Amino acid sequence: RKDGYKHFMLKEIFEQPRVVKDCLAGRVDWQKQEAVLPELSAMPVPKRLHIVACGTSFNAGMWAQHLFESWAHIPVSVEIASEFRYRDVILNEGDVVLVISQSGETADTLAALRIAKEQGVPVVGLCNVIGSSIARESDVTVYTQAGPEISVASTKAMCSQMAVLLLMGLAWADRKGLLDDVLRREIFGGLRKLPDLLEAELPRIREEAKRLAREYSTAQSFFFLGRGVGYPLAMEGALKLKEISYIHAEGYAAGEMKHGPIALIDPKFPTFAIALNDKFFAKVKSNLEEVQARAGDVIALTNPNSDLSVKHKWVLPDCVYPLSSFLVLPALQLFSYESADYLGKDVDQPRNLAKSVTVE
């Protein structure tokens, strides 16, 4: 049921405040400010983590890499499953393979899981669908608890994956004694307020998405740029725009632009940037100045008072790093949604795509 929403995708985007709440329920001890993931407590903290996934789930893995590295000091590689499975990946004792899959049925991701198991490396599966193949075959299964995702384009699933991955990072950091009090207070304080903040902001985000989608409806191509956790979000923004509106879009690490892609910039090739007030801001800003110097139009997701001069400043409320990503994600999703809807595309059933990719 669409519950009055025009499409399942829209309904699922608006479910995200509840999804975050459900992900945290029972998994956070608010008194002690601790992440509680009993599924993981029986296994040692990974010495090295190999994250393997496809599509949107891969982007969630790329996002989490930053947190595992900086909070828990775990070396992390993130791999597309269809590549991982055909490489001679070196897996060592103490390594853990973390497969991420909404459906739990993606053929390449399942094959990667089986390779890891054959080599005796423990597999953690992060899945949404209970009893799915990946959920059954993983040594440890952690559920995202996002509820059924009907729309082909994955939205709330990524939000739930990010929420659980963030808790994993906190739990592993804590077990290694690496979580300092300031970070603990900041993150748990922010997490507690996140569902309400998201709920309050979503209608405003949608209005801005609708306005910009109309203004840019004739664009043939888009760059999506970001750095740090903004890079996988940019990749996700580009993926969503491609898959449902059929507008060509490329997600890039902002620092890579000058190594070739910037040659494409002209007044008809807009750039969508993630330029939040975090440690990456100054660098993203200078990359955007380079785009503007080539007469490129820029839309930038940013925060109040950010020192940024671009054609469209899309201001999101201040929010602690990396929780700000939970506001960026629906902004990107809604921009794609409103573009596709305005262009009359079949939002929930985009051409050429299936909800779960059970063949390689």
Ligand code: F6R
């Ligand atoms: C994008 C999308 C796909 C899936 C990918 C992996 O909106 O839906 O890119 O994310 O096929 O699917 P799961 O997570 O089910 O393994």
